[in-house]
Amino acid sequence: MTRLFNFSAGPATLPESVLLQAQAEMLDWNGVGASIVEISHRSADFIAVAAQAEADLRSLIGIPDDYAVLFLSGGATTQQALLALNFAAPGQAVDYVVTGHWGKTAIKQVSPYVHVHIAANGEPGGFHDIPARDSWTLTPDAAYVHITANETIHGVEFRDAPVVGDVPLFADFSSSIASEPVDVSKYGVIYAGAQKNLGPVGVAVVIIRRDLLERSGQPRADIFDYRSHAARDSMLNTPPTWNWYLAGLVFKWMLAEGGVDEFARRNATKSRLVYEAIDSSGGFYRNDVVPQARSRMNIPYFLPDETLTARFVAESKAAGLLALKGHKAVGGLRASLYNALPVQAAQALVDFMRDFQQRNG
Amino acid sequence: MTRLFNFSAGPATLPESVLLQAQAEMLDWNGVGASIVEISHRSADFIAVAAQAEADLRSLIGIPDDYAVLFLSGGATTQQALLALNFAAPGQAVDYVVTGHWGKTAIKQVSPYVHVHIAANGEPGGFHDIPARDSWTLTPDAAYVHITANETIHGVEFRDAPVVGDVPLFADFSSSIASEPVDVSKYGVIYAGAQKNLGPVGVAVVIIRRDLLERSGQPRADIFDYRSHAARDSMLNTPPTWNWYLAGLVFKWMLAEGGVDEFARRNATKSRLVYEAIDSSGGFYRNDVVPQARSRMNIPYFLPDETLTARFVAESKAAGLLALKGHKAVGGLRASLYNALPVQAAQALVDFMRDFQQRNG
Structure with missing residues (x-):
C-alpha cells in the first residue's frame, strides 16, 4: 500500500487517519454487527452520528444558531438550482457575480426560473481578477447576490465577503469552505459539495440563515424544498449515510488538528x-x-x-x-x-x- | 469483528465479500496511490469503473440497447420529481396506481407540476391487495402510468408488469430491482435507489427508454434534465463515485453468484x-x-x-x-x-x- 501526494481538484485527497478508521470499521461499525452503510438512517446509532457531524461542523466553522445546516445529496450543482426555487419568486431578479467557470454554471441552473442579472463579470479580462466592487451593478430588489468564493478552474478567490447591502449574499464555497476563518453572518446562504475540503463526494452542506426559509419561493417538489429538509433534519428521504459519516470523521480530524x-x-x-x-x-x-x-x-x-x-x-x-x-x-x-x-x-x-x-x- | 444477520429495510445488508474488497482498497485502489473516493470522476481510471458498472448492470437485468442507464445522486425521491419535469407537459394528466406508502410519496413529488389522476388506490382496503387491473381508471392521454413495483412498508408487490396500453409504464423498483427476472421492455422508465438490492445508499439507477428523452417536459434546471445526464454519461456534475464503485462491486458479485x-x-x-x-x-x-x-x-x-x-x-x-x-x-x-x-x-x-x-x- 503506497499513498502518493494527490493534487486532485476534487474528488480530492482525504486524511489518511480518516481512511484508516473507515477501513477498520467497514464490516462492523461501533460493534453493531454491520457496517454503517448497512444500517437505517432512522436508527438511534446513525442519528447520533449525523447530529455529531452537524455539531462539529458548527463548531469548526462557527455557524450561528440562527442558521440551519443541511446535509444533502446531489452536490453543489443541485443546490444552485434549489437556490432560485427556494428563495426567489418566479422571474424575480437575481444578481450573479461571475469570476470563473462555476459562476457561469450557477447561472445556467437558475436561468429557467428567474431573471438573471450579471452584476459583474471577470470573463472579458480572462478571469484573471475579481471585478472591483465599485464596478458592480447590483439590483436593489434582487432576491439575492451570488458569488463563487473560490473558482477551481480559473484559480480566483474572494479574500473577504463583499458588502452588498440588504440583499442577502449567497456563496458557493465548494472549494474553500473551512480552509480559513469565515464570518458566516455576512452570508444568507453558504453551500458546498464536500469533496474538496470537507470529506467525500456524494454529500453537500447547505448553511441557510433561518429567516430566508420563510420565503415562499416557487412551485417545487417537496424534495426540492429546503424547509422540508430542515424540518426533518436532512432525513426527508434516505440521506447518503456513508458519505455523511465520512465527512463527520473529517470534521473530527480537523478539530483535533487545530x-x-x-x-x-x-x-x-x-x-x-x-x-x-x-x-x-x-x-x-x-x-x-x-x-x-x-x-x-x-x-x-x-x-x-x-x-x-x-x-x-x-x-x-x-x-x-x-x-x-x-x-x-x-x-x-x-x-x-x-x-x-x-x-x-x-x-x-x-x-x-x-x-x-x-x-x- | 462480528457480522450479524441484518434485516434492515434500507440502507440494507451488503455482501461481505464486497465490503472486504472495499476495505482492502480503502487507502490505495488498484495501485494508483489513492482511494477511489479521492480520484477524479473524469480520470480514465474512474470512467472505466463507471462504464463497467453500467455494462454489468445491463447484463444482470437484461437492459435493451434502446434504454439509457443513468447513475445519479439524490435517491429515488428525487427521480420521482424528475419524472414529471422530464416526461410530462405542465399540468398534463399522469396516472398513479397507489399500493402503499411510497406510491403516495411519489404523488407528493409531482403534484406541483402535473395533474395527478389516481387510477387505482389500495388504501381503502388497508393496502392489503393490489386493486384488480380491470378496476383501474386510466387516462387515455396521460403522460405515463406510475406504479410502485414493491412497497417496503406495506409489503405489497406486483408479480408482473400490468398491461396499460400505449401509455408508457413507469415503475419505482427501489426495493425489488434485480431480485428476479424482469422484462424491461414492458416499461418506459424503471428507477431505483441502490440501497436495498443494488449497493449502498447515495446513488440511484434510472433506466429510460431512449425515445422518451425526446419529450420536451417542462422548464427545468440543466441538472434536472435527464437528457443532459444521458449526454454526459451521468457525469454532468461530480457523481457519487464511491457509491457508484461499490454498486459496481455488488453487480460483479451478483453475476458471479449466478x-x-x-x-x-x-x-x-x-x-x-x-x-x-x-x-x-x-x-x-x-x-x-x-x-x-x-x-x-x-x-x-x-x-x-x-x-x-x-x-x-x-x-x-x-x-x-x-x-x-x-x-x-x-x-x-x-x-x-x-x-x-x-x-x-x-x-x-x-x-x-x-x-x-x-x-x-
Whole structure:
C-alpha cells in the first residue's frame, strides 16, 4: 500500500487517519454487527452520528444558531438550482457575480426560473481578477447576490465577503469552505459539495440563515424544498449515510488538528510555496491571476508549450505527485491544495518543479 | 469483528465479500496511490469503473440497447420529481396506481407540476391487495402510468408488469430491482435507489427508454434534465463515485453468484420460509396481505400485542437478528430479505420465531 501526494481538484485527497478508521470499521461499525452503510438512517446509532457531524461542523466553522445546516445529496450543482426555487419568486431578479467557470454554471441552473442579472463579470479580462466592487451593478430588489468564493478552474478567490447591502449574499464555497476563518453572518446562504475540503463526494452542506426559509419561493417538489429538509433534519428521504459519516470523521480530524485557524496557516504556507516557485521561475512557469485574487486552493499554471506540459504531467506522476494536469477548459497544469493535502506535498511539488525546470528550462 | 444477520429495510445488508474488497482498497485502489473516493470522476481510471458498472448492470437485468442507464445522486425521491419535469407537459394528466406508502410519496413529488389522476388506490382496503387491473381508471392521454413495483412498508408487490396500453409504464423498483427476472421492455422508465438490492445508499439507477428523452417536459434546471445526464454519461456534475464503485462491486458479485435467476430462487426460498412460519403460527404471527400480492422483499407482520412486539425486537436483536422492528407507519415487525441477505438468515429468523412463540404463545 503506497499513498502518493494527490493534487486532485476534487474528488480530492482525504486524511489518511480518516481512511484508516473507515477501513477498520467497514464490516462492523461501533460493534453493531454491520457496517454503517448497512444500517437505517432512522436508527438511534446513525442519528447520533449525523447530529455529531452537524455539531462539529458548527463548531469548526462557527455557524450561528440562527442558521440551519443541511446535509444533502446531489452536490453543489443541485443546490444552485434549489437556490432560485427556494428563495426567489418566479422571474424575480437575481444578481450573479461571475469570476470563473462555476459562476457561469450557477447561472445556467437558475436561468429557467428567474431573471438573471450579471452584476459583474471577470470573463472579458480572462478571469484573471475579481471585478472591483465599485464596478458592480447590483439590483436593489434582487432576491439575492451570488458569488463563487473560490473558482477551481480559473484559480480566483474572494479574500473577504463583499458588502452588498440588504440583499442577502449567497456563496458557493465548494472549494474553500473551512480552509480559513469565515464570518458566516455576512452570508444568507453558504453551500458546498464536500469533496474538496470537507470529506467525500456524494454529500453537500447547505448553511441557510433561518429567516430566508420563510420565503415562499416557487412551485417545487417537496424534495426540492429546503424547509422540508430542515424540518426533518436532512432525513426527508434516505440521506447518503456513508458519505455523511465520512465527512463527520473529517470534521473530527480537523478539530483535533487545530481547527480552521491551523488549516488557514497550512493553506497559506502551501500556496505561498507554489506561487513563489512560479513567480521565481523567470517565466518558465506562469500563473495569470493578479496576486490579490489568487486562490489558495487551486493554482492553475502554465509551461511554455504543450510538449513540456505533457512531459511535466507524466514525470510528476512517475515521481509520486498525482493529478497535476490542468482542467481541459484552460489546459496547462493545476495544483489543488485542500486541507487534507500536507505541507510536505507542496514542498515536494516545488522541489519537483525546480528540478524539472533545471532539466528543461 | 462480528457480522450479524441484518434485516434492515434500507440502507440494507451488503455482501461481505464486497465490503472486504472495499476495505482492502480503502487507502490505495488498484495501485494508483489513492482511494477511489479521492480520484477524479473524469480520470480514465474512474470512467472505466463507471462504464463497467453500467455494462454489468445491463447484463444482470437484461437492459435493451434502446434504454439509457443513468447513475445519479439524490435517491429515488428525487427521480420521482424528475419524472414529471422530464416526461410530462405542465399540468398534463399522469396516472398513479397507489399500493402503499411510497406510491403516495411519489404523488407528493409531482403534484406541483402535473395533474395527478389516481387510477387505482389500495388504501381503502388497508393496502392489503393490489386493486384488480380491470378496476383501474386510466387516462387515455396521460403522460405515463406510475406504479410502485414493491412497497417496503406495506409489503405489497406486483408479480408482473400490468398491461396499460400505449401509455408508457413507469415503475419505482427501489426495493425489488434485480431480485428476479424482469422484462424491461414492458416499461418506459424503471428507477431505483441502490440501497436495498443494488449497493449502498447515495446513488440511484434510472433506466429510460431512449425515445422518451425526446419529450420536451417542462422548464427545468440543466441538472434536472435527464437528457443532459444521458449526454454526459451521468457525469454532468461530480457523481457519487464511491457509491457508484461499490454498486459496481455488488453487480460483479451478483453475476458471479449466478445472476438474477439465482437470486430469484434464493428470494423465493427466504420469503416462503418466513410466510410459512407466519401462516403456520395459528394466528400468533399475522401478515394481512393477500397471498398473491405478498412481497418477497419485505414482510411486515404482527404479534398479538405491543408488549410481545417490544420483547420480540429486543430478544431477536440479542440473538443476532438485526432491524426487525416494523416501520412506525404500521408498527409491528418487518423482515426485509434483499439479495445480499443469505438464506441462512431467513432460516435463523424462523427458528427464532418458533422458539419465541413456544416461550410466549
